[in-house]
Amino acid sequence: MLRINNKDFEVTDGLTILNVANGAGIIIPSLCHNERLSHYTSCMVCLVKDNRNGNFLPACSAFVQDGMDIDCSSEEVINLRRKAIELLLSEHRAECEAPCRVVCPGGYNIPLMNRLLSVKDFEGAIKLSSSQIQSSGLICTDCKGYCENACRRKKVDEPVSIRNMQMFIFQQIKQENVALNLHNISLHENKTKPEKSSKRFTSHIGRLEEGELKEWLKECSDEIKRVREISDSESAAMESESCMHCDCRAADNCKLRDIAEDFSMKDPRVKLVNSPIKKKINVNTGLIFENAKCIKCGLCVRLCEDSKDEPALCFINRGFVSVISEPLTEDFNNILKLKTKEVIEICPTGALSMFKPPVPLKGDFPLKGD
Template sequence: MIRIKINNIFIEVPDGTMLLKAAEQLGIEIPTLCYLKDFIPSSSCMVCVVEDKYSGKFLPACSALAQTGMIIETDNDEVKKLRKNAVELLLSEHVGDCEAPCKRACPAHTNIPAINRFLAKGDFKNAAKILHKTKHGCAECAAPCEKVCRRKNIDAAVSIMQLQEFIFSQKDFKEIPSSSKSQRIAKLKFNSSYGKMRDNEKPEFLKEPENANARTEPKEIQSGFTADEAVAEAKRCLHCDCRKADICKLRLLAEKFEACQRIFELTERNDVSKIIYPENVIYEPQKCIKCGICIQITEKTEEIAFTFIGRGFKVKIGVPFTDKISKALRKTAKECVDSCPTGALAFYKS
């Protein structure tokens, strides 16, 4: 047995126990990001850092083993600062919007991309559920949503206003209860955003929308969109929002630590890229924190597994020999998406 002290409390643990486990036994919570139970800890994010006052070293609690004589402090100021900076460093290379510009511009904070996804599937009921919150409707609004719509950079903004009018005009709209799920989640203040869309990023953004055509105009201007037209127009949405905006561990930690994305700024941000995998999975490498959990998952069962490619700052996660993408993620899509701590791997038609 090994005797150590954590936050001034002595504890005895068996040889080979990780500090994270030892702290857990004392009911001390250490924040984690890249750590996932049952996986080999990658110790890449350094969010679980603690200080060993005995050796004066700062250690990742997920992989550092308890050693006789350790005097661990899990939340002193230096540790807190290291955690916050670690998240800020990760954010400095993170390119992506937590929430879509339209949602952020909307006075009612309506989740417009989510509505569009339902509309695109012809699921007007669920679309209406989300919109229901917006009691007064959109009629009076100056439509800041359309002004900031990223599709504007490619051809024309999505007709968000007309789409909302279409939903309002559905005859059973009033009877639909508002979505309870979106109300439960407290609004997060932290928002990652990456600024202007670059020309070379346009093809990347056009990978998701099923409709690459110009803006749909209703045949009957007076009566607005028909159902088919609404579906077609909703399919123009670029889905700028992060599909895991409410559960992304990076965002939740950024919120918790009050991190600032701009404290460390790279001279040039990376280009947005979107890779579509089978089983409805979208991979956005610029949101990846390189923890390698997906590598560990796919290595076990997939014909073609993820791997680290390159080294150092330029390292990325991908599949070998590009022509094999279709063979990856066949069995493990759900596990990978659920385990990915950020929005890098997500189901894009959710």
């Protein structure tokens, strides 16, 4: 018998506190835990208190014991969890949203549109545009172009021609009449502006060093032919290749962001560890690893532990400087040909994502690893 939040539970040995709490509908947050994998206990966002002795325990890996009196929800416990999240964020140097999207009065997902266009998924681009403009029409024609003003590409040469691309796609919607019930939308009609997406937890980077800016350029095509007028799908695809993908691909699918939001946390301005902004791109599979977004939960490593068929991800170095990496003897381009999708799915942040899909992905938006 054990007690959780003043309720008694009859349990069998071998279960963790998290198992029992989950079964009883008591929510305990977790980041580094996955039922399929061995315990690792690194994030500490699942802390609970045993009132018998005043000890704090990680609920994901502490096994139940007869007589336990577990507190999951007191202010003391919540404050400790907040500290754990703060520590994770204090070495997390990344951006949830791209500057272009942050300033867009319509909150349009510009980076995702660019990714869809760059793989010539015009159907996906039309679907995305339709889902965003809803019944109020595209607002780009009357907009001052805040997105292009904020576009990070401007620091390198000139901004991505965002408005022309948006308008080109919108013309396709009108011409092809493919959008769901959008036949009557006028490009110049702008009676009610769409609401900006509600305020969410946002991780910022601030000013970037020149070297860091180059890391963003890694995702652009080497042979971009810049076009300003977007007159056809070819020019739209070509222009989209100049996008630096400043957003996080996990922005709408990130456990760290969700938990930070649940705890009403802000991104700490001062970082304990200034993690280097580095992007590794596996040119064979499209897997991207971004060190500064990794919370070292080890889920990707444990997932591949038994993988004998291919070199997988592992930890290298020790202490604060330990990072997720390809094995020292391997090239990043040679790792994880079989488990790319699985590691992306298990990663609780945007540290692992997909560059460009070999086959354009379809379906609901937004997609992680689009």
